[in-house]
Amino acid sequence: MTHPGPSAWSELQQALTAAVGQGVGVVFSGVDGDPDRLHPLERAAMGRAIVRRQREYAAGREAARMAMRLIGWPEAPVPSAPDRSPQWPPGLIGSISHTRDACLVLVAPCARFLGIGVDIDMHEPVEPHLWPLICTPAEQAALATWPENERGLAVTRLFSAKEAVFKWQFPLHRRMLDFQHVHIHLAQSNSTFVAHIDQGSDPRVHPHVCTQGKILCRGEHVVSWVITPQDPTEAGLQRQEKPGLNCLTP
């Protein structure tokens, strides 16, 4: 396996920093963090985790602190809640993702941003037998219109977008979602998507939660993210019906 070096991270970081816009701290790194540098509050989440997971977790925390510095905030610990979600220091929101060889963190101030979710994956095609697990029937119908040899990668992008949407909505709605709850409409450009979250039986979730996200495919990686500003018009969105409940439509 080849591991992209720091120059590949800095290229990804520059591309993503430009794509997410001002005010968001973006840090890419490898996954080989130093567990000895974890804050005691963070170490608690490690329990009996294997060394590889400890290194991955530590890489995420180091990247989170670097992202805080990038947006002019003091470094602070980011412990994990029992549900595994990261606990950002007061005044900040953020999101963490890792893949085989890379870690990615986005951090932003709550004063400007309401929600944030990110995912990084290897840009490798998903096996066809997994498509029905990841894709809703409507997504599968849309997939059937793609050239056959591009469908596996399209599912990878759908998967990545759904993971980003999950992380975006969780701190806002505290809802566990499965792949069938989230419908993604990928734009033909492959660089944007619209996500609809199905309410299911959860009365706390507004029936038409809808947001938009972005996708960046670079080299071996695909990155998806959803960022909603406090003022949705900044992102060309309109808040509908229930202010504060993140019902945002393009």
Ligand SMILES: CC(C)(COP(=O)(O)OP(=O)(O)OC[C@H]1O[C@@H](n2cnc3c(N)ncnc32)[C@H](O)[C@@H]1OP(=O)(O)O)[C@@H](O)C(=O)NCCC(=O)NCCS
């Ligand atoms: C969190 C999850 C989406 C991704 O975890 P993963 O496969 O390990 O992949 P990633 O590396 O991209 O993300 C892990 C990071 O997500 C963050 N995370 C975990 N649970 C989270 C939650 N409930 N809300 C927000 N972020 C969360 C953590 O920071 C974690 O890294 P850390 O443990 O090192 O801090 C997944 O494991 C999960 O909980 N799935 C259940 C829901 C789901 O996937 N539904 C299908 C999509 S809608």
